[in-house]
Amino acid sequence: MDVVAGDDQVTTEFLCISTAALTAPAEGTVQLTGADGLALTVWRHPHDPLLPGLAWACDAAKVGAALFEPLPDRRSAVVLPELATVSYRPLRRAVLTADHLGERRYLKVLRHGQAGRLAERHRLLTSAGIPAPELIEVPAPDVLAMHRAPGTPLAERLMRxxxxxxxxHALINLLQNLPPESMRLPERPAWAARVRDYAMGAAAVLPEEQARITALTNKVHHLVSTVDAGPKVPSHGDFYEANLLVTGESISGLLDVDALGPGHLVDDLACFIGHLAVxxxxDSRYIHVPAALDRFLAAFDHVVDPSALxxxxxxxALTLVAGAKHRASPASPDAWHADALRRLAIAESLADAALARRS
Structure with missing residues (x-):
């Protein structure tokens, strides 16, 4: 909303409204009652009641002083970094970028206590020689700041x-070299293990395909339950092209390590394959991906069960069906529907291929 100050200056303020129940009233929030008695919590961005570091992360002067070296000529005018919000999930987390004179830093704003646990994962990885982004210490609560990891997003190479x-085998070797210490971290269920939850999201955007989605869900659940996944090993937990940077022939950056912990190699490789397939x-420019998919599948089949993979x-792939609707654009408001159907068909094809390869 636009706010007119006493000097007639107009500024734009953003109010966030959530139906989430807070355990106690938080400072800077207003409690309202909506339709049908629905409790609402309202706050002014960036003063998120569960993300205490967000206000600091949105302050260009404070971020600039903490993350960037001062200019050699102190007489020069102060150049503040340009801040941009990459993602914001109210009451949960936010990711921002800070750009300053050609350099970029990343900031993750988390709930109380989560930044320390994520920092531990970064340190475990870098100590083991895994190319996770280098951290930067900042004087802010529950904010994790990091340098940009070197390299080009793997997605760009896949498109090219x-x-x-x-x-x-560069991907396989990276996963097999994850530090054994990560086995003492909490374990998170794999994406495929939560297939029934994500099926509800898929059915919400494609209600006319409920029967197909249910049949697919039952197939995946059966495969996950009956095909050996192999031993528990250190796992990334969200291993796909968007979280991989490459330089030359090497993996030079491993991003989003929040889910690092015990898991199965097949689930990391399946995460990569599921994302690659869709x-x-x-984007129609991914014309080389079908051949790449065959190449990666053939290699992965040598280290994990092909049916489980x-x-x-x-x-x-089924978890990605609902996300198609989020990509709707004003220019083509209905294009997402065909995209969602394609993702569903890809998931069905993978499930059928798994059943055909059962040993």
Missing amino acids: DGARSIQP LPSL RGRAAGV
């Missing part, structure tokens, strides 16, 4: 030529 210079439905990848 199917990432022909990246050998599948890329052409996101495809069955769990089908579950991952």
Whole structure:
């Protein structure tokens, strides 16, 4: 909303309204009652009651002083970094970028106590030689700041030529070198293990395909329950092209390590395959992805059960169906529907391939 100050200056303020129940009234919030007695909590951005570090992360002067070296000539005018919000999930987390004179830093704003746990994961990885982003200490609560990891997003290479210079074993070796200490971290269920939850999201955006979604969900659940996933090993937990940076023929950056902990190698590889398989439905320029998919599948089949790989990848692809609606644009408001159907068909194809390869 626009606010007129006493000097007639007009500024734009953002109010956040949530139906989430807070355990106690928080400072800076207003409690309202909506329709049918629904309790609402209102706050002015960036003063999120469960993200105490967000206000600091949105202050360019404070962020600039903490994350960037001062200019050699102190007489020069202060150049503040440009802040941008990458994502914001109210009451949960936010990710921002800070750009200053050609350099970029990333900030993750988390709930109380979560930043320390995520920092521990980063340190475990970097100590083991895994290329996680380097952290920067900041004087703010529950904010994790980090340098930009080197390299090009793997998605760009996949679009250019199917990432022909990246050998599948580079991904396998990266996962097999995750530090054993991560086995003492909390375990999170794999994407495919939560297939019934994500099926509800898929059915919400494609209600006319409820029967197909239910049949697919039952197939994936059966495969996850009956096909051996292999031993528990250190796992990334969200291993796909958007979280991988490459330089030359090497993986030079591993991002979003929040889910690091015990898991199965097949689930990390299935996460990669599930996301890779749906890329052409996101952008028609991914013309090299089908060949890349075959190449990565052939290599991964040598280290994990082929049926488990495809069955769990089908579950991952199903988790992505509901997200198609979030990509709707004013120019093509209904294009997302065809995208969602393509993602569903891809998930079905992977599940059928898994059943065909059962040993």
